[in-house]
Amino acid sequence: MIRPPPCGRHGFCISDQMSAKCACHPGHYGKVCDSVLQEWSFEKESWVHYVIHHPLSPHYTSIQLMLRTRMSSASILHLTSRDRSSFLKLEISGGHFAVSFNYGERSHVIRLPDLRIDHGRWALLSMERYGNVFTLRIERGGGVREVTATTGKSGLFEADPSSVMLGNRLPQQAGNDFQGCLRDVRINGLVLPLDGEGDEHSSVVSSQGISIGCHSDVCRNHPCPSHLNCIDLWRKYECRCPTDKVEVMNNVTGQKHCHPSPCTRWSCRNGGNCVAQSQQKFICQCRKGFKGRACETIQARAGKIVGLSSGSILAISMCLLIFIALLVSYTVWSQWGRSKFRKGGVYHIPAEHESWEDIRENTLNYNEGGGEHDQRWKKTVLSQTD
Numbered sequence: 001m002i003r004p005p006p007c008g009r010h011g012f013c014i015s016d017q018m019s020a021k022c023a024c025h026p027g028h029y030g031k032v033c034d035s036v037l038q039e040w041s042f043e044k045e046s047w048v049h050y051v052i053h054h055p056l057s058p059h060y061t062s063i064q065l066m067l068r069t070r071m072s073s074a075s076i077l078h079l080t081s082r083d084r085s086s087f088l089k090l091e092i093s094g095g096h097f098a099v100s101f102n103y104g105e106r107s108h109v110i111r112l113p114d115l116r117i118d119h120g121r122w123a124l125l126s127m128e129r130y131g132n133v134f135t136l137r138i139e140r141g142g143g144v145r146e147v148t149a150t151t152g153k154s155g156l157f158e159a160d161p162s163s164v165m166l167g168n169r170l171p172q173q174a175g176n177d178f179q180g181c182l183r184d185v186r187i188n189g190l191v192l193p194l195d196g197e198g199d200e201h202s203s204v205v206s207s208q209g210i211s212i213g214c215h216s217d218v219c220r221n222h223p224c225p226s227h228l229n230c231i232d233l234w235r236k237y238e239c240r241c242p243t244d245k246v247e248v249m250n251n252v253t254g255q256k257h258c259h260p261s262p263c264t265r266w267s268c269r270n271g272g273n274c275v276a277q278s279q280q281k282f283i284c285q286c287r288k289g290f291k292g293r294a295c296e297t298i299q300a301r302a303g304k305i306v307g308l309s310s311g312s313i314l315a316i317s318m319c320l321l322i323f324i325a326l327l328v329s330y331t332v333w334s335q336w337g338r339s340k341f342r343k344g345g346v347y348h349i350p351a352e353h354e355s356w357e358d359i360r361e362n363t364l365n366y367n368e369g370g371g372e373h374d375q376r377w378k379k380t381v382l383s384q385t386d
Contacts, residue, residue, distance in 0.1 A: 007033050026066055026124050027184050029191055037184045039068075039214040040194045045177055046209025047168040050192055052161035052202050059155065061129040062188050063090055068214060069180025070235050072118045076125075076178055077166050077185070079159040086157055090127060092117060092178075097136055099127050101157070108151040112136045114144035120234045122183075131155025164202075166192065167210070180235075181214035227258055246276040270295045 007013050007022035011033030014023050024033035056079075063077060072095040079088045088101040095118040098111040115138055117123045126137045132155040138145040166185060168177040185192045190201045195212070198204060219230035224239035231238045241247045245258035261282075263274035268284035272295035276282045286295035 010034070026064065029184075037191070038195070038212055039181050039183045041181050041211050041214055042167050042178050043209045043211075044179055045168070046179070046207075047177070048166040048192075048194065048207040048210065049205040050164040050166065050202050051205055052164060052187065052190075053200065054161070056159045056161055056188065058158045059131060060188070061088065061157070061159070062127070063186070064124070064126040065090075065185040066122055066124050066183040067117065067180060068120065068122045068182075068234075069178065070118050070120050071179050073176065074178040074180075075168055075176045076182075077164070078168070079157075079165075080163050081158055082160045088129075088157060088159065090125070097123075097125055097138060099134055099136060101152075103132075103152055103154045103157055105152060105154065110134050110136060110147065110149045110151060112138060112145075112147045120236060129157075162205075164192075183214075225256075228256060246279055248279065268295050 007024075010028040011022040011024040013020055015021070022031060022033050024030065027037055029035050029037055061079075065076070067076065069092070071092055074092045076090040076092065078090075080086070086101075086103050089099065091098050091100060093100075093109065093111055095116040096111045096113060097115075097117050098109055100107060100109045102108070117125070117138065124139050126141075128135045128137075132152045133148065133150045135141075135146065135148045164187070166182070182194065185194065192202055193199060193204060194210065196204050196207060216232055216234045218235055218237045219232045222230065223237060224230040227241075228239040229242060231240050239256065241256070241258035244261055246261045248257045248259055249255075250257060259279050261274075261276040262278075262280055263276050263282050267274040267282060268286070270287060270290045272284040272286045272290065274282050274284055284293065284295050286292070289299050291297050291299045
């Protein structure tokens with residue numbers, strides 16, 4: 001059993017019954033994809049001329065590269081046949097990724113129309129050709145990032161392995177050369193070296209105008225007026241007012257003037273960001289959890305409303321009914337227990353309290369007998385007084 005190599009997070013393993021190897025993500029290389037490919041700058045009239053050390057398939061071509069540019073028209077990579085009657089060229093056409101080719105019949109152009117690549121940010125570009133079926137992709141493709149087209153009759157293109165040009169069509173021609181940065185250029189899955197060092201797959205015949213890194217020095221010559229700051233946007237710049245100033249445009253002269261910003265350190269509370277819109281007006285961009293003109297109000301968090309299911313409501317209702325029934329039963333039982341001791345106004349004494357009946361009889365006898373004696377005594381006293 002073949003043990004797969006540890007390709008890490010910059011690659012994935014591909015294997016068959018006999019072998020296994022790592023396929024690296026764009027920008028990385030090596031047996032376990034642990035090495036990073038360098039960025040290279042291409043200036044005006046720059047190129048790299050390669051020789052591929054093995055034949056290129058006439059039926060299939062795959063090209064992949066990472067690109068950063070602001071050029072709206074340029075030749076990126078150019079392949080030609082030995083007799084120079086056919087060619088295949090990756091290019092930028094009107095700011096869009098395109099491939100143009102001629103298999104000896106007539107020239108064709110296929111473009112990816114919905115996205116531009118001259119915005120100055122890195123973009124992963126790829127082209128696959130099976131015969132005369134072409135697929136262009138930006139990043140991983142899909143949707144507006146991918147287009148497939150079938151063009152022409154012939155599906156055979158025999159490219160000359162000794163005439164692979166990167167950055168321009170031919171060294172002696174100018175005017176359509178690529179300016180920008182390139183990284184991780186591959187033909188049929190093989191990386192083309194940009195550092196001038198060859199390998200078993202390809203070698204560099206000549207190169208001109210390229211340097212390591214992807215730098216921009218558009219502000220080096222101070223193109224802005226003294227009261228404005230030069231902001232490098234990578235091979236493009238803007239002249240802006242200092243951060244404590246607000247920009248005001250003169251409608252007559254079209255010149256920018258910088259005035260004191262209305263923003264102060266106390267304009268926005270609770271860490272809000274003050275953005276000046278004019279000399280007198282500003283807005284506060286509040287942090288999460290705050291709102292208001294000056295971010296002075298704490299924003300209430302919407303709590304989650306907990307709802308009861310119908311089963312829960314039914315169970316609670318049954319418990320309340322049972323409780324009410326028990327309460328009524330207890331009340332009725334208590335009333336019935338009190339009335340049990342008396343019937344028609346006569347008290348019935350339990351057996352354990354029979355002594356209470358003796359006390360009652362003595363009281364009655366006193367009232368019946370002793371009462372007459374007291375009455376005679378009262379009459380005797382009254383007669384003596386008279």
